Amino acid sequence: MRKAELLKGSTELVLLSLLARKDMYGYEMIEQLKLLSDGYLHYKEGMLYPALKRLEEKEYLKSYWRDSLEGPKRKYYYATKLGINQFQEQWDEWNAFQQVIQKVITHTSGHTQK
Numbered sequence: 001m002r003k004a005e006l007l008k009g010s011t012e013l014v015l016l017s018l019l020a021r022k023d024m025y026g027y028e029m030i031e032q033l034k035l036l037s038d039g040y041l042h043y044k045e046g047m048l049y050p051a052l053k054r055l056e057e058k059e060y061l062k063s064y065w066r067d068s069l070e071g072p073k074r075k076y077y078y079a080t081k082l083g084i085n086q087f088q089e090q091w092d093e094w095n096a097f098q099q100v101i102q103k104v105i106t107h108t109s110g111h112t113q114k
Contacts, residue, residue, distance in 0.1 A: 007041065011051045012060075013094055014041065016079055016087035019061060025074040026052065052077055060086050 018029055026048055033041040055061040060083030065073045079087065 007043070007047070010094075011043070011047070012055065013087065013090045015048075015051060015055060016060060016083055016090065019077055019079040020084050020087050023076045023078040025066075025076050029077075055083065058086075059083075 014033065015029065018024060018032060024032065026045065030043050030045070030048060033043060052061065052063075056063060056077075059080060061077050062080055063075050063077045066076050068074050
């Protein structure tokens, strides 16, 4: 599986996990994800902002503008109660899926045929 496919499939979960903890603006999310993942998760603005818009349309996120000491206003996002509930559901699904895949791979890893 390619990294781009994994990023796309986990974007909603990852963003909700960040925004369930604290309000953040876009660039801050990109940098935080890079830091937390040791550089593995590298979202570009062209992927991030459409995902944030979709999450707002689903009412999982809300946003507001805040003045910045370092330039123009920044748009901050935060998870709504519905978004936090969605995050928990997706987290549970992710864990169950990951456990099943790990079980299958562990069971079959020594028995592959070529």
